[in-house]
Amino acid sequence: MAAEDQSQTSQSDLPYVLILKPPPSFVLFGDHFFHSPNFQYLKAYESPLPLPHFLHTHAQSVQALLSSGGAPVTADTIRLLPRLGLVVTTSQGLNHIDLSECRRRGIAVAGAGTIFSADCADSAVGLLIDVLRKISAANRYVKQGLWSSQGIYPLGYKLGGKHVGIVGLGSIGTEVAKRLEPFGCSISYNSRSKKPLVPYTFYPNVVELAANCDALIICCALTDETHHLISKEALLALGKDGVIINIARGPIIDEKELVHCLVKGEIRGAGLDVFEHEPDVPVELFALDNVVMSPHNAVFTRESFDDLCKLVVGNLEAFFSNEPLLTPVALDDLPHFSGRKD
Amino acid sequence: MESIGVLMACPMNPYLEQELHKRFTLHRFWKVPDKSTFLTTHCNSIRAVVGNASAGADAQLIEALPKLEIVASFSVGLDKIDLAKCKEKGIRVTNTPDVLTEDVADLAIGLMLAVLRKLCESDRYVRSGKWKKGNYMLTTKFTGKRVGIIGLGRIGMAIAKRAEAFSCPISYHSRTEKTETKYKYYPSVVELAANCDILVVACSLTEETRHIVNRKVIDALGAKGVLINIGRGPHVDEPELVSALVERRIGGAGLDVFEHEPEVPEELFGLDNVVLLPHVGSGTVETRKAMADLVLGNLEAHFLNKPLLTPVV
Numbered sequence: 001m002a003a004e005d006q007s008q009t010s011q012s013d014l015p016y017v018l019i020l021k022p023p024p025s026f027v028l029f030g031d032h033f034f035h036s037p038n039f040q041y042l043k044a045y046e047s048p049l050p051l052p053h054f055l056h057t058h059a060q061s062v063q064a065l066l067s068s069g070g071a072p073v074t075a076d077t078i079r080l081l082p083r084l085g086l087v088v089t090t091s092q093g094l095n096h097i098d099l100s101e102c103r104r105r106g107i108a109v110a111g112a113g114t115i116f117s118a119d120c121a122d123s124a125v126g127l128l129i130d131v132l133r134k135i136s137a138a139n140r141y142v143k144q145g146l147w148s149s150q151g152i153y154p155l156g157y158k159l160g161g162k163h164v165g166i167v168g169l170g171s172i173g174t175e176v177a178k179r180l181e182p183f184g185c186s187i188s189y190n191s192r193s194k195k196p197l198v199p200y201t202f203y204p205n206v207v208e209l210a211a212n213c214d215a216l217i218i219c220c221a222l223t224d225e226t227h228h229l230i231s232k233e234a235l236l237a238l239g240k241d242g243v244i245i246n247i248a249r250g251p252i253i254d255e256k257e258l259v260h261c262l263v264k265g266e267i268r269g270a271g272l273d274v275f276e277h278e279p280d281v282p283v284e285l286f287a288l289d290n291v292v293m294s295p296h297n298a299v300f301t302r303e304s305f306d307d308l309c310k311l312v313v314g315n316l317e318a319f320f321s322n323e324p325l326l327t328p329v330a331l332d333d334l335p336h337f338s339g340r341k342d
Numbered sequence: 343m344e345s346i347g348v349l350m351a352c353p354m355n356p357y358l359e360q361e362l363h364k365r366f367t368l369h370r371f372w373k374v375p376d377k378s379t380f381l382t383t384h385c386n387s388i389r390a391v392v393g394n395a396s397a398g399a400d401a402q403l404i405e406a407l408p409k410l411e412i413v414a415s416f417s418v419g420l421d422k423i424d425l426a427k428c429k430e431k432g433i434r435v436t437n438t439p440d441v442l443t444e445d446v447a448d449l450a451i452g453l454m455l456a457v458l459r460k461l462c463e464s465d466r467y468v469r470s471g472k473w474k475k476g477n478y479m480l481t482t483k484f485t486g487k488r489v490g491i492i493g494l495g496r497i498g499m500a501i502a503k504r505a506e507a508f509s510c511p512i513s514y515h516s517r518t519e520k521t522e523t524k525y526k527y528y529p530s531v532v533e534l535a536a537n538c539d540i541l542v543v544a545c546s547l548t549e550e551t552r553h554i555v556n557r558k559v560i561d562a563l564g565a566k567g568v569l570i571n572i573g574r575g576p577h578v579d580e581p582e583l584v585s586a587l588v589e590r591r592i593g594g595a596g597l598d599v600f601e602h603e604p605e606v607p608e609e610l611f612g613l614d615n616v617v618l619l620p621h622v623g624s625g626t627v628e629t630r631k632a633m634a635d636l637v638l639g640n641l642e643a644h645f646l647n648k649p650l651l652t653p654v655v
Contacts, residue, residue, distance in 0.1 A: 024477055118485035122508065126455030126484075133626070135452050135619065136462040142618040143611040147604040152353065153620045158628040160444040179507045183448060279473040286469050294464035295473040301459070303483035 023068035055080040075101040095222040103331040110315040113327030115307040116299040121175035123298035127271025137289040160184035165213035168220025210237040222249035232257040250275040347387035351397035358634035381406040398422030421547040435655040436640040441632040442624035447500035453596030458482040490538030493545025535562035547574035575601040
């Protein structure tokens with residue numbers, strides 16, 4: 001770390017925000033991305049010290065922590081930071097943070113709120129249309145020069161009139177439903193609880209939802225309860241004409257079973273932005289034209305990153321000025337998040 | 343009706359072909375080695391032509407078939423049919439409107455998402471193994487982008503309705519302003535292009551709309567603008583579009599149609615902001631069956647002296 005410059009003595013008065021690993025925006029734009037004149041960053045990843053030693057050294061200075069999906073905030077880390085009052089995450093998901101431990105310690109958590117919901121929903125719909133209408137596969141076909149020589153391209157499947165089942169009708173699920181309605185899709189959903197004012201059909205469990213729809217779109221959080229929620233049973237219930245889209249978290253689907261079903265034709269196709277062991281992707285999927293994949297980039301647009309920058313800086317500045325957080329996460333009614341990085 | 347000769351212009355749908363063969367004496371024009379001899383031999387038995395977006399009934403074919411009574415197109419587009427000649431000779435013309443509106447509109451939105459969010463390129467990135475080395479680049483958000491539609495007919499309206507659900511402000515250009523809609527009207531395509539982020543071609547191809555997207559329009563659309571064509575290839579000045587894309591003077595394109603299908607300019611193959619499809623706008627199992635049934639229904643109605651289902655002429 002650079003030695004402190006005498007001309008920047010005011011800098012040393014600024015409160016510290018700890019960063020364990022560089023978030024994606026730092027990698028893409030440099031480490032000035034979440035800059036503020038009102039606080040400074042303490043970058044654990046730039047230190048040669050092992051993390052627990054580093055945390056011991058700086059324990060008294062750290063009141064806030066900036067986390068991203070690839071940098072889990074475990075109970076162990078939290079226990080080494082007695083003055084920690086806030087965890088801000090750059091991701092939509094919260095599964096990498098031990099929220100129970102935060103609640104126990106009275107540590108506030110600030111999330112992404114709904115800034116990513118539109119992009120996530122757009123990805124989900126884009127993947128669904130791509131899988132049904134074979135957009136990526138046909139684009140490959142044309143760009144390989146095959147259209148002239150090989151005649152009529154295989155037909156896709158109509159989206160209009162399809163029954164779409166949304167798993168998790170939160171902010172993202174609602175945006176997906178809103179977008180699919182004018183396409184003539186009938187929307188149904190499964191959620192932890194039925195939503196009273198919503199015009200869509202509720203199914204009490206995912207297998208029943210799958211059995212009654214042509215496309216499943218996964219929009220829920222990864223928790224201990226939703227791990228492998230989409231099991232072999234759900235996939236078989238979805239059936240040979242069924243499509244699954246996952247823009248949530250890889251471990252919500254039993255990936256081995258999913259691959260098996262796709263290879264055997266037990267389901268029609270899949271659109272996947274997330275996987276169980278990113279960035280590893282099952283190689284069997286590469287041979288399949290009815291699978292469309294993306295590298296966990298459902299929220300990776302310039303616009304979302306600009307919004308994220310304002311939100312992260314806004315939340316941290318609010319915290320250090322004792323003002324209300326912009327996007328606090330309610331820690332009362334929590335499903336169990338064990339803080340595993342999956 | 344087995345003695346009625348029907349000429350099918352090109353391969354288009356196995357089910358349709360099968361049904362035509364069952365009900366009529368079907369002649370497959372693409373299998374005929376010597377077309378002019380064939381026409382001379384069979385001209386008195388052919389009473390119907392079934393065409394599509396690739397091949398229909400031009401003046402020459404119509405003149406060669408003196409007993410032609412009806413041209414049934416397996417498409418909604420009529421640009422391959424000499425409508426004036428048909429009118430002149432009292433030949434009926436039918437097409438397949440409405441049944442394909444949703445599929446074409448769905449594909450337009452699918453192309454917008456694919457181009458802006460680089461879905462095809464993201465898929466390619468994962469398949470190449472590059473994700474292990476790092477994240478893919480940032481893409482462009484679709485929600486909220488201004489969508490400009492050329493032609494606010496059935497397909498244009500269906501595109502507008504879908505794009506609205508993504509909070510996209512809608513504007514359009516049409517031959518006449520549609521006062522019953524709330525969308526913003528622009529009296530020229532150049533003005534429309536200058537005021538939108540995504541320009542979609544959704545009008546029919548006529549003499550007037552050939553090259554409606556020309557160099558001026560492409561320049562007005564600009565370096566951040568995206569062109570989506572689900573109409574007909576000749577709507578766009580293709581060489582101008584290709585050079586604009588290669589020179590990065592426009593932001594990207596999603597194209598389902600081309601001037602000389604199935605030929606596609608190879609300069610486009612390597613561009614990551616371009617998505618190319620082999621004219622699949624209505625290409626779903628469900629819709630092609632509905633289109634085929636409409637063609638068959640129109641032919642049956644005609645030969646039974648009943649009202650045509652979807653007459654154009």
